[in-house]
Amino acid sequence: MPLDPVLSRIDDDLPAALDRLMALLRIPSISTDPAFKSECDKAADWLVEDLASLGVNAEKRPTPGHPMVVGHVDGDGPHVLFYGHYDVQPVDPLELWDRDPFDPAIEETAKGKVIRGRGSSDDKGQLMTFVEACRTWKAEHGTLPCRITFFFEGEEESGSPSLIPFLKENADELKADIALICDTGLFESRVPSIMTQLRGLLGEEITLTGPDKDLHSGMFGGAAQNPIRVLTRVLGNLHDDDGRVQVPGFYDGVPELPAAIKEQWDALNFDHSGFLGDVSLSEPAGETGRTPLEMIWSRPTAEINGIIGGYTGDGFKTVLPSKASAKVSFRLVGQQDPHAIRDSFRAWVKGQLPPDVEVDFAPHGASPASQMETTHPAFEQARGALGAEWGHEAAFTGCGGSIPVAGYFKSILGMDSMLVGWGKDDDQIHSPNEKYDLESFHKGIRSWARILDAIA
Amino acid sequence: MPLDPVLSRIDDDLPAALDRLMALLRIPSISTDPAFKSECDKAADWLVEDLASLGVNAEKRPTPGHPMVVGHVDGDGPHVLFYGHYDVQPVDPLELWDRDPFDPAIEETAKGKVIRGRGSSDDKGQLMTFVEACRTWKAEHGTLPCRITFFFEGEEESGSPSLIPFLKENADELKADIALICDTGLFESRVPSIMTQLRGLLGEEITLTGPDKDLHSGMFGGAAQNPIRVLTRVLGNLHDDDGRVQVPGFYDGVPELPAAIKEQWDALNFDHSGFLGDVSLSEPAGETGRTPLEMIWSRPTAEINGIIGGYTGDGFKTVLPSKASAKVSFRLVGQQDPHAIRDSFRAWVKGQLPPDVEVDFAPHGASPASQMETTHPAFEQARGALGAEWGHEAAFTGCGGSIPVAGYFKSILGMDSMLVGWGKDDDQIHSPNEKYDLESFHKGIRSWARILDAIA
Structure with a gap:
């Protein structure tokens, strides 16, 4: 199934895709505050309905906390599971927002158009890049490129209390060949990156x-x-x-860093002094003889x-x-x-x-740390797809923090994960005035179309 | 002027002396709480009037905080200044008191009679032992045994903010041959002690x-x-x-501890393991090779x-x-x-x-630390007087804490201090159910009569 008409249709359908994202952003699905319990439920319902419109057999699945959304669609080729989360962070302090966090809008800024609102980047905007890629593929080709399981969580911002038991109880249903997780960003806001090691x-x-x-x-x-x-x-x-x-x-x-990864990281030309200078520091404080990037990603x-x-x-x-x-x-x-x-x-x-x-x-x-199995063919396929979309060779990167779901997929389901995402460093996730660049949303959808094409 | 009739008269007058102390204890002169400002004033007035009844030329002297009480009486022999404080600690938590802290009473306990109430030990009871000794001396002999300056502070429990400026402004008036400070206790509740070094x-x-x-x-x-x-x-x-x-x-x-002092301290047979055991500890934590008493008093x-x-x-x-x-x-x-x-x-x-x-x-x-000039003849005179009253040789002891007023007397007035007092370890000063043993009050008055006799 050819890719080019899918990419063109993504460009054409962008206004409608934005409208759908806006509708999801208007639901204040703050998972940590019990006052918003019914709003979390509403966001899950919205997603079930949206997936159904793609021909996905989706349902809301209860947990002791907020529901999961699980959907399946059959297809040829590899079976991928896509993970995102529909819950958002609280909005306090509200007075620091320049607009109602749940009345999202497209704003013009010096750096281009942005989608302003709580959850625009973390993680509703990111989640919808994958859904929109699937929608366009289906519209163009009448089917999805491969077998896909959609798995959306509603408790990621409140510690994921139901995640482990849910994975254990539904292991057979959720296990796929690989998980795609869209909850990360571009390296230095410009280089497409696949996060392959998390501490x-x-x-x-x-x-x-x-x-x-x-x-x-x-x-x-x-x-x-x-x-x-x-x-x-x-x-x-x-x-x-x-x-x-x-x-x-x-x-x-x-482990010592493999030479190939070290080479990729060196090639990123990370701005070490800018990274430290942003918080008024001048010298790396960790182990002698390591660069800050190495310290944060691999030590x-x-x-x-x-x-x-x-x-x-x-x-x-x-x-x-x-x-x-x-x-x-x-x-x-x-x-x-x-x-x-x-x-x-x-x-x-x-x-x-x-x-x-x-x-x-x-x-x-x-x-424990998560080390992705980059020998899985999806990794090099995705690297090629991302390089084509962003005009910059994609890098395998590390992450100083933890994205626990990737570890649970591995330990509970025996499933590897590939983490890609389109967030930028200035998205202000978890803070007032959260935004998602229109570029992130648009090229994110196109990137998923390319990745699915490469994998399938 | 013979001492024995003074001591007899102290025994006879004890009920009246207790009545006077009770009147002073009923004034809630909590210095740290502005709500009790007028009560502090009242306690100062009470003392001025009481001193006047002894023929002392006393007055209340204003400060930016609570007033000082200063009184003078002429006499032959050395000039002594007596220091005490009329303010008391707050009473919180009130619910832990077994009676109204400002409705004092004599209570029978397993260990004998006690005066229960806030300030009974710290420092109104102690202060009044000196005043009562003077009153009896005057009643018996028509005069006091020597020249005395009375100096009562009302801010000791709230950091003495006015003390240094007051001492500086009134240095000539307050400087005497030696200061007597009654705000300490008996060693292990039984051995009369003269505190000669404070950290x-x-x-x-x-x-x-x-x-x-x-x-x-x-x-x-x-x-x-x-x-x-x-x-x-x-x-x-x-x-x-x-x-x-x-x-x-x-x-x-x-300095290393002088051999003579070390000998006195060793003779005290301090219960080191009981001291630590009371707070669930078993081994001294300070410098290797030092005893706890040495650690606390001299290191x-x-x-x-x-x-x-x-x-x-x-x-x-x-x-x-x-x-x-x-x-x-x-x-x-x-x-x-x-x-x-x-x-x-x-x-x-x-x-x-x-x-x-x-x-x-x-x-x-x-x-800085305060090291008393124990070569001043008053020290050996007082040791003898205390031994006679308490039936136990008095010791020169140290103090792990600070009694800043002694340091200020030295640095501002160039005056040495002698610290003696009759408090016991279980007086619960600064805590609920503060008490002062009737023995402390009675023998305290007698001790001052003996000390004044020895000094004069």
């Missing part, structure tokens, strides 16, 4: 207890254990002078995300507190085992405690 | 700033400076493995009294904060110079900061 995340909260009550440092200072002192001493040892994490075994399973970290103990109000109190605590998180790469690292971290902390100091640990998540 | 106090708040805004650890973790990491690393170096403070020059001016410390940074609420946020801060305090001894230590600490912190991390310091107080 995992392990969280630990540690609480140290010394004396059984807060003490006065005049009465006890010098003689009694001070848990803040112990906590700073322990956590001050977390890294060595070269920025390497000192928890034993931490680097087990950390594991240990960070202290919060610490508290003693008197923290105005003025001064000479208290020796009974307790002090910290939240520590680890970004993981390669084959690092979050559970082994948790055990090792706990033993390492305990090994440093003086007499009379007790420790409690509270776990907060433990997800 | 000084230096406070510093340090705030580190890394990136100019909070960052997401997925996006920046590993590449951007995290001020919490830097703060724990710096403060984790505050002590070496032997518990010694690592700030350069910190131990300049720290300097560095403590972290508060620390905060990043996300400290429930759950987890993978934030890299822009700022982290800590409150650090130093207890000082001997000739340690708080200003030199502040400078050295700041330089020591700055010397450990990586690029891109800025530090702000906020000072909180800088008072």
Whole structure:
């Protein structure tokens, strides 16, 4: 089935595609706020109806939280699952918005036309690029290019509490040859990128207890254990002078970057000083001898995300507190085992405690890194398709954060994922005045048409 | 003038002395709460009137805060200044009191009779032991045993904001041969003690700033400076493995304990394990090779009294904060110079900061240690008098905390102080159900009569 007429029809149908996106954006499907529960339901209904108009057998599937939308359409060739999410972030602080976040509009800006409104980029706009590509394909050829399962979640912005059980209960139905996930962006807002490695995340909260009550440092200072002192001493040892994490075994399973990937990353000419300069920093703070891009995409970290103990109000109190605590998180790469690292971290902390100091640990998540199987033919097919659309060779990139769904697809369904998306760095997702470039939407639809064509 | 009839008369007059104390305790002179301003004034008026009844030329002296009470009475022999404070701590939480804190009463307890009420121990009860000793002396002999200046403060529990300017403005009037301060207690509730060394106090708040805004650890973790990491690393170096403070020059001016004092302290048979066991600790945490008593009374410390940074609420946020801060305090001894230590600490912190991390310091107080001139004859005179009253040799003791007024008397008026008092460890000062043992009040009055007799 020829691609060119599909691309032309996408160009012609853009105004109608925009109208449909606007209708979806008008539904305030904020998943984290119970007041918007029925709006989430409405967004799911809207998607079911829209998929049905493409000939997709779609339905809303209940969960203890907001519903999933699942749809199937048969076809020849490989079976792909497409994932996106229809829920959006809250809009506070509302006064910082220049318009009603749920009354979207096309605005002219110095950088071109943008679609302004909550969810325009994250993730309704992105999600609809795939749906519109399918719609046009169907309109042009009467059928879709391959077998497709549509899977839309309504809880991504509120921690995906129903996702794991839903995947487990519906594993057979949802497993495809590959998952396509559209919730990422262009590298530096211009280079099409396929995210092939995402860091995992392990969280630990540690609480140290010394004396059984807060003490006065005049009465006890010098003689009694001070848990803040112990906590700073322990956590001050977390890294060595070269920025390497000192928890034993931490680097087990950390791979060196393959030469081919390193070459691609070097070719991106990442603006390291601009990246740091944007937040008033001038030098990378991680492991000696690594570039910031390498640090963020391919190296594991240990960070202290919060610490508290003693008197923290105005003025001064000479208290020796009974307790002090910290939240520590680890970004993981390669084959690092979050559970082994948790055990090792706990033993390492305990090994440093003086007499009379007790420790409690509270776990907060433990997800391994995701490394995509770039040997799957879809990856090189997609690279070619993206290069043709954007006029710039596409890159396999990394991600410093986690996109847990990709990990769950792998661990629960045994399915690889390919993450591509059209977001730009200035889309202000999760912030006031979220936007999605018209270019992202238009070329995003065309990109999906090309990718589907290449895969099929 | 013979002492024995004075002591007998004190015993006989005890009920009347208690009635007077009760009247003073009924005035809710909480200095820190502006709602009680007129009550503080009332307590000052009550004292002026009471002193006048002893033939003391007393008056209420205004300050920008609560008034001072100053009274003079002439006499032969040395000139002593007596200091106490008439203001009291707030009473919250009120529901933990077994009676109205300002409706005092004599209660029978398993350990004997106590005077229950806010201020009974700290400091109205203590203050009145001296006044009652003077009253009885006057009643018996028609005159006081020596020249006395009475000086009562009304802002001790709220940081003494007016004290330094008042001492400076009235230096000539207030300077005496020695100050007697009654705001301390018996050692282990039984051994009469003269506090001869008090630690000084230096406070510093340090705030580190890394990136100019909070960052997401997925996006920046590993590449951007995290001020919490830097703060724990710096403060984790505050002590070496032997518990010694690592700030350069910190131990300049720290004396070893004189053998005679060490002998007295050893003779006290301090219950070190009970002291730590009361707060669920088992081992002293300070410098290796020092006893807890030595650590608290005679060794300097560095403590972290508060620390905060990043996300400290429930759950987890993978934030890299822009700022982290800590409150650090130093207890000082001997000739340690708080200003030199502040400078050295700041330089020591700055010397450990990586690029891109800025530090702000906020000072909180800088008072040197107070070392009393125990060669003044009043000290041995008082020791003898106290031994006679309490049936236990009196000891020269130390204090881990600060009693700033003694330092100000020395630095502003060039006057030495002698600190004696009759409080017990279970008086619950600053807490609900404050009490003062009837024994403390009765023997306290007798002790002052003996001390005045010995000094005069």
